Amino acid sequence: MAHIKNFMSSKPIDIDSLKKKAVIFRRDILEMLEIAGSGHPGGSLSAVEIFLTLYGYQLQFKSNNPNWEDRDRVIVSKGHVSPVVYTTLANFGYFPKEELKTFRKFQARLQGHVHTKVPGVEFNSGSLGHGLSFANGIALGAKMRGKDFKVYCVMGDGELQEGSVWEAAMTSTHYKLDNVCAIVDYNKVQENGPTNEIKNLEPLGHKWSSFGWHVLEVDGHCINSLKTAFDDFDKTKDKPTVIIAHTIKGKGVSFMEGKNTWHGKAPNKEQLAEALKELK
Secondary structure, three states: OOOOOOOEOOOOOOHHHHHHHHHHHHHHHHHHHHHHOOOOOHHHHHOHHHHHHHHHHHOEOOOOOOOOOOOOEEEEOOHHHHHHHHHHHHHOOOOOHHHHHHOOOOOOOOOOOOOOOOOOOOOOOOOOOOHHHHHHHHHHHHHHOOOOOOEEEEEEOHHHHOHHHHHHHHHHHHOOOOOEEEEEEEOOEEOOEEHHHHOOOOOHHHHHHHOOOEEEEEEOOOHHHHHHHHHHHHHOOOOOEEEEEEOOOOOOOOOOOOOHHHOOOOOOHHHHHHHHHHOO
16 A cells, blocks of 8 residues: 555545455554564454544544644553554554564564554553543543544543543533544453443443433444444534444454454464455
């Protein structure tokens, strides 16, 4: 894929082109994980369409000027899915795709959790449950300075079991942060098993609604549905929006789909070859 040196989203969208790119993204993710010998495929593969629709349609950004003051901000709260983040940034021109091969290597900047040393990364991650609070701070600061950029926070479902998320959710509505869009990658599987067995999140939509959020539930692998949700967010005033994106852990690779064993394990060469046969 050619690098995009200066991309700002125009509202027309080429769904077919983005679907083809989703296959490329999944292949890139798996190849970089196999080279590294470690990393997190499950949640990276489930979030591909989320990141593609963000960068391929919704966001205002300049990849040749990552610190452009009026850019939209993406806070990746579930920072262990760095493979999908780095793949997205590389394919949209923030740095050369060749650098993906350095993932998790000693002294490389593409480490296991996203880090601001990487162009396009806004937030250093580690412990889960903090991204939404950070997004709130940026969004509130934007309003105080009269800026109209948006702040997107990509979250995992497992981290919603943490109380800090709900404190942040309360803050978002208290300050009427309609420039905040939380996106939950709801693949329903966390490191140690299904979310509903570890700490059930349901009824998830009603929980967010009770905190005063505008709630949208979509198929997180349907680019057109994600586009429609982002369009709805753009029109919503005086309250934050949450997009609950129903996804499949390990999407696209049959032996990884829905399996918590692939939360944080890289494929070996044989498994990579098998996966790539499916991703065409």
